[in-house]
Amino acid sequence: MTRRILLLAHMGREDSMVAAREAAAQLYGSGLSPVMPAGQQAELSERFNGLDHPTEVIGRDVGLEDIELVMVLGGDGTILRAAELVRHVDVPLLGVNLGHVGFLAESERADLAQTVQWIASRSYSVEERMTIDVNVWYRGAKVAHTWALNEAAIEKASRERMIEVVTEVDGKPLTSYGCDGIVLATPTGSTAYAFSAGGPIVWPEVEALLITPISAHALFAKPLVVSPRSTLAVEILSRTDAHAVLWCDGRRSVDLPPGSRVEVTKSPVPVRLARTSTTPFSARLVRKFELPIHGWRGPVPGSPVTAPGPMVPEVPPIAWTQRGPGQGVDEADGTHESPEEHA
16 A cells, blocks of 8 residues: 655745755655645746656645645644644644744754654654634624634734733633733643743643733733633723734634634644654753753652652651650650750
8 A cells, every 4th residue: 555645845945845855755765655735846846857756746646535644844834834734634744843943843854864764664653732723703693713733812903002801711701901912822832922922831741721911911911721621712892992813823814803702612623743752842842942951960869750660768767756845856866855854
């Protein structure tokens, strides 16, 4: 059976086009069939005077249901575009970072050949990332429905006017304030827009919803982490005529006039990311943000972090005794004696 790998690259960058050409050749040389969108194939053929190996075109030669994996060459924005493409198909994404931070990517440009080998040998696992469903209501009618992997960001439409909003959790109002916007994010999105707005970093395996205000003019407008079973809502208040705009993953937008209501819930459809290593998220944070860790000495031998079984104390435990009135403690043997005896 032919194993087909869909290649998606950022065609606006020269290094991405070169990487796409190399990846197609390496996939073909590994016995896999490279697949591309028609426009991407045409651009690469024009740029390099044809491709070295045959490629299939998605939607013409094969369908998304025939794809084993999507290999994404670019930054997080390209991976978000790929997630949009395979939203309703059970196909994992494997990102090769050609951007800046690339939190969603699994490998770097220098590891391109090794990544192809991992794909060919099926040396990857698949993890599911939580997404959110986003509904927009206006005057009692649902006017838009979309989804997001990172966040649903409500932003002011005019630079000179802040918006007035009221936040809600599970049908109960929380607080209202003026602000530049609000980010409703997933744990995956906690290292994206929500992070830039001052929100907490949440480990991807933690299922939760985040609310992060942007430049709020209020005392109680702190980032919140709530249950994934909750329903979050933000209403654009009508006490001013300031308009807002909703952006989902920075790709899909909806205008929000005063009186609009945005509701966010956990989506039943996750995004599947292919992983070639078991690197913990903490190590990814250190690498991506170049965090200073100099001086770290590691866990103490025998601690729960390093011990394979229950920790065995290296010293006998202290036998604690209830202290009575007027009693002191002899530091040598832990026995009690009265002040007179001590004297």
